[in-house]
Amino acid sequence: MSDELPEGWTSVALTSVLGSQFTGHWGVAPEKAEHAVHVVRNGDISRDSTVRESLPLRGLSSREYEKALLRSGDILVTTSGDLGKTALWPAGAREAAATNFVRVLRCGAGIEPGYLHYWIRTNRVQAAIDFAGRGNAIRNLPSSTWDEIEVLLAPSAEQRRIVAKVEALLEQVRRAKDRLERVPLILKRFRQAVLAAACSGQLTAQWREGHVTRETATELLVRLDSERKARWLQRNPKRRVQAPSDVVQEDLPSIPESWAWTNFDHCAWEITVGHVGPMKHRYVERGTPFLRSQNVRPLRFDPANIVFIDSDFHAALRKSQLMGGEILVTRSGANTGDCCVYAAASGEANCADLVITRPLSGLVPSYGAIYISSPEGQARIGLRETGMAQPHFNIKAMRVKAFPLPPFDEQQEIARRVEVLFTLAAAIEQRVERAALRAGNIPQAILSKAFAGELVLTEAELARAERRDYETAEQLLARVREAAHEQAPASLRRGRAVKA
Numbered sequence: 001m002s003d004e005l006p007e008g009w010t011s012v013a014l015t016s017v018l019g020s021q022f023t024g025h026w027g028v029a030p031e032k033a034e035h036a037v038h039v040v041r042n043g044d045i046s047r048d049s050t051v052r053e054s055l056p057l058r059g060l061s062s063r064e065y066e067k068a069l070l071r072s073g074d075i076l077v078t079t080s081g082d083l084g085k086t087a088l089w090p091a092g093a094r095e096a097a098a099t100n101f102v103r104v105l106r107c108g109a110g111i112e113p114g115y116l117h118y119w120i121r122t123n124r125v126q127a128a129i130d131f132a133g134r135g136n137a138i139r140n141l142p143s144s145t146w147d148e149i150e151v152l153l154a155p156s157a158e159q160r161r162i163v164a165k166v167e168a169l170l171e172q173v174r175r176a177k178d179r180l181e182r183v184p185l186i187l188k189r190f191r192q193a194v195l196a197a198a199c200s201g202q203l204t205a206q207w208r209e210g211h212v213t214r215e216t217a218t219e220l221l222v223r224l225d226s227e228r229k230a231r232w233l234q235r236n237p238k239r240r241v242q243a244p245s246d247v248v249q250e251d252l253p254s255i256p257e258s259w260a261w262t263n264f265d266h267c268a269w270e271i272t273v274g275h276v277g278p279m280k281h282r283y284v285e286r287g288t289p290f291l292r293s294q295n296v297r298p299l300r301f302d303p304a305n306i307v308f309i310d311s312d313f314h315a316a317l318r319k320s321q322l323m324g325g326e327i328l329v330t331r332s333g334a335n336t337g338d339c340c341v342y343a344a345a346s347g348e349a350n351c352a353d354l355v356i357t358r359p360l361s362g363l364v365p366s367y368g369a370i371y372i373s374s375p376e377g378q379a380r381i382g383l384r385e386t387g388m389a390q391p392h393f394n395i396k397a398m399r400v401k402a403f404p405l406p407p408f409d410e411q412q413e414i415a416r417r418v419e420v421l422f423t424l425a426a427a428i429e430q431r432v433e434r435a436a437l438r439a440g441n442i443p444q445a446i447l448s449k450a451f452a453g454e455l456v457l458t459e460a461e462l463a464r465a466e467r468r469d470y471e472t473a474e475q476l477l478a479r480v481r482e483a484a485h486e487q488a489p490a491s492l493r494r495g496r497a498v499k500a
Contacts, residue, residue, distance in 0.1 A: 006458050008458060008472045008473060009152060009458075010153050010472070011152055011153070012150065014150065016477060017107065017108050017116065018107060019483075023079070024097060024100050025060065032059070035060045037060055037065075038056070039056060041099050042078040042080050042099065042102055043081070045086070049117070051089075068097035068098070070089045070093070070096050075104070075105040076105075078101065079140060080138060080140050081138055083140075088117045105146070109483040110476050110479055110483075111476075115154070118166055119152070128149055153477065154458075157459055157470070158459040170443055173442050177439050194418060195370060196376060199374045200253070204406075213258050214409070215407055215408065217259045220405070224267055232269070244265040246400065247261060247266075249402075258406070258410070259404050264368070268358055269358050269360055272319055274354040274356060275319070275350065275353070276353055284308050287308040287309055288350055289346075291306070291322070291342070291349055291352070292354075296328050296330050296354060297335075297338055299373055325343075326358055327340075327369050328354045328356060328357075329357070330355075331355050331395070332393065341365040341366050366415040366419075367415050370418055377403065
């Protein structure tokens with residue numbers, strides 16, 4: 001904001017353009033209260049300059065009543081806690097007063113309340129308010145602050161044009177931000193729709209029409225059964241092969257002819273749970289990565305805040321060792337049911353309290369994660385069926401509940417298409433986030449231009465174009481002072497005259 005003032009403007013102390021200012025009231029004891037009014041607290045004023053509608057009732061005595069009531073055009077500024085939040089009291093609002101943590105600024109004659117309100121919202125004034133704040137735990141604003149804040153004052157008619165233009169532009173910004181805020185929900189629904197289409201066969205319907213399937217899902221399951229038995233005998237040479245769990249028979253929707261209903265127990269050589277036990281004193285600065293629930297996000301592994309365990313403890317936790325390619329599902333906590341694939345490229349790791357599915361060669365791990373993350377998978381596997389206070393995943397459901405298995409090459413195609421569409425959604429999300437950041441900066445840019453005289457034609461420019469005189473800000477200020485003098489009590493006016 002330039003220090004060079006537009007023609008016809010002036011710089012004055014804020015108190016020079018006020019008709020009055022006062023701090024709100026706490027209210028009085030109920031037995032002494034004669035008037036019940038709604039009360040605006042500092043917490044009721046938001047950073048976007050709105051006031052909450054639901055306000056508590058407080059009582060005021062008759063002596064305080066007239067003085068405390070808010071009028072249309074009063075500017076409310078918070079003076080405790082979150083300093084400098086400001087709102088303009090609207091016309092037609094309910095009868096209300098402010099608490100003593102709110103400063104009420106009432107404009108003098110010829111001063112547009114909206115103009116002063118927007119001026120207080122500028123970074124320039126907000127920085128001055130923040131600097132003036134006192135205290136540590138709860139900061140407070142001294143009443144002397146208002147004597148130290150200056151105002152770049154425009155002529156009265158120009159003030160009104162500036163306010164109208166600022167309001168129109170801020171409304172456009174608000175509508176744009178509202179649209180941007182709806183995009184994450186739209187993208188969430190888009191992702192869910194993609195997953196639903198992927199697991200019903202709709203996503204690859206056209207692909208199947210032009211593709212010859214060499215091995216149906218039924219044939220694939222026969223091959224998987226042989227592989228599962230071989231894996232079992234390799235790990236348990238002296239034990240009888242344990243058959244996979246039967247598929248739970250439920251009302252199953254129709255799927256493509258080349259697909260088959262099965263369960264993960266038929267498609268994995270092991271389904272187990274990561275380490276469960278105290279870990280507080282087991283973490284080390286460097287060692288084997290140790291995954292927890294916060295590292296598993298919907299269809300992605302998140303390495304943020306990863307912890308480590310030493311090699312000896314990792315070797316002891318054989319059941320929960322991760323080599324890459326495992327399907328991981330969070331078993332408990334706020335993000336129960338989040339699922340991702342732990343990639344082999346991430347290296348050897350271990351984990352706590354995660355459901356680990358180690359797929360056979362005929363199940364594409366990313367397709368398994370796609371199904372678990374889909375609306376159908378979340379509902380059918382019942383990821384939130386057990387547990388009351390905290391969600392908890394029953395591993396048995398993972399073994400037995402039915403899921404649709406496509407042929408192997410179609411699983412790969414589904415995984416590829418989902419990745420492409422999710423990458424597109426992520427790119428849109430990033431663009432929206434950047435746009436939201438820019439939108440957040442626009443209001444201050446608007447105010448900066450407004451108080452540099454660049455948003456509308458100045459009164460001086462209009463007066464020259466229309467060949468007329470105009471009232472400068474200096475002349476307006478003189479009128480404000482004269483009006484304030486005329487409204488002051490007679491005794492005070494005499495005192496000022498003697499002093500002069």
